[in-house]
Amino acid sequence: MTATSTVTTPSALAPARGPWRTALADLARDRTAIASFAILMLIVVVCLLAPVYAHYIAHTDPFQSNVSGTTVVNGKTVPVLAPTTSGLGLGVTPIGPTGDVHHYFLGADSQGRDVMARLLYGGRNSLLIGLSSALICCVAAALLGVIAGYFGGVVDTILNWFFDVIWAFPVYLLAISLSVVLLTNGLRLGPLSVQAGSLWLPILIIAAVYVPYVARPVRGQVLALRGREFIQASIGIGGSDVRILRRDVLPNIAPMVLVFLPLMAAINMLTEAALSFLSVGVQPPAASWGTIINDGLGLLYTRPTVAIAPGLMVVITAVTLNLLGDSVRSALDPKARLRGAA
């Protein structure tokens, strides 16, 4: 026997670092990622504390109209809704921002409800819909994309037709049509039953319309993976499909789906705001940032804060989600990392 020389790696002493840990370490060093994550968490926590604010700080019920009520501004008792003298507006002018967290911090809407409290409650719904529909969308799309790409053939053809049909409609048109139909009747699909007016309706609708946008790239990636020799090697070893999907395909697809998640959350939140603004999303008396913008529409000339405040929240959240998504992408994609270094 001829002795085969042992080859040593230059990095023989450094600890082995997996792709996941490398990505995490990269994210931890990325200031943009940390800042946007912090802002996002702040928004989430503050919105979760909405009931605390409404009950213990503002002492108001944000879902009850308060047309003839009064509040205290600078020690003086004033009506929440004052009759309008000029011709503009709805005949009443709600109280404007007071700067006092206990009494209508951001003013009232045309029904005399506390805009600040509604903003926080609305944020809960907007974030819930945006994040959960993004999660559902990405999981469903990953599943369908992997099945289509890996098994190919008839399955692939049928799934592609399905994607094409969804893709053929403009997203908003499809979402609005689905919402209009389902809002009145609810959704009954086998074991799945959703009542009309439930938050699940906008969540599922928004998730569904964006499935092709994630599933298509996933399918392409799986097709590329399938041709890679390490999958051929796993087949050559005798591995089953389930094993290959679990060990070879999913770990290589996961980073891509993870990159999509924050980006889809931003897009889905914007879609939710649009649907709610058109009153086919979240239904009154529940609030979302979209419905509050709608509430502020009639007050745009007298009390612009009502529309601007939720609009600003939507923008801030969407921007931070996008920044976070970009950071996740560059952390998980080594090629993007190289581009950044150059």
Next chain:
Amino acid sequence: MSEWRGAVVPEVVLSAQNLIKTFQLNRRGLGGGVALHAVDGVSLEVRAGETLGIVGESGCGKSTLARCLVRLTDITSGTVTFGGRDISRLSRRQLRPVRKELQLVFQDPYASLNPRRRVGDIIAEPLEVHGYGDRRARDNRVRDLLHVVGLDATHADRYPHEFSGGQRQRVGIARALAMEPKVIVADEPVSALDVSIQAQVLNLFADLQDQLNLTYVFIAHDLGVVRHVSTRIAVMYLGQIMELAESESLYARPAHPYTEALLSAAPEIASEVAAQAEAGIATPNVTDMARPRERILLTGDVPDPVDGLSGCVFRTRCPYAVELCAAERPPLREVAPGRHAACHFPLLTAGAIPQEVPGMWSHPPVFKHP
């Protein structure tokens, strides 16, 4: 092992009979399209302990043939027999026990390892699939395998991107060796590597063959590499075998015009022999030294394998082609003892066949261990 020409003929472990693999091109919807014959009626036998080299230019169907032999693709027609059993129609599940004994080593060491798994897990994969022992037994086996291919046991915890091309190829070899296969089909295992690394990996293949009594089907487009490792060599052109002969006799005296042209295009062979002679490690082959080959420049076009091929596939470029070559496809036939060529007018007929020394590794490896 080298006297199988005499008394003992080793058993045939892997063979193909009239193997055909076609790919459907330009398919739209259902049916239609044209068929590309990637492998077009290949018959060959691989004997226990030998290394059968397969050479040919890019796109001649070498890799497809390799994938057919290990049943990584479905076969259009013909049969593949392994260990006396027809494996050409077995399903993936039925193939599982066969996979233990018949393994493939891939060309691209960067694509053949999953970048998201540790090297130890990659090597342990076949052990897990075939239910080899418990976790500890598998870990021990992985350590042994790493040692066998010249890597360190500590490398098991690392990821593929931390290795060089040569080291990755060693990992791929370790994975192929895990279940102690009888036959390894190596699909251009060194063509993606640096020349200096190629030598190391080729030597590893040679050492493993000695230690583990392996049989190789070794595919390459580098004539030097194939000559270095092969007992016998099959020359492929457009999915067909043009010539099949023992390594030394094929290089000394090609029987097929295509082989002749191919050899003449490889200038390093003569100098390699000269270098060996200089170093005193090989007796120069007289025919090689005395008769430096004229380089034969082929003219004419390679026929499109999508079109129906007729006659001899090489006739469009063959300097000796006559009418018969267009009319009739020459079968692969024995033109001299142990020499097969698919040619109506094999080049051997003019002179005597040179005395050759058969057997694997009949000359010491040219490459030195570092």
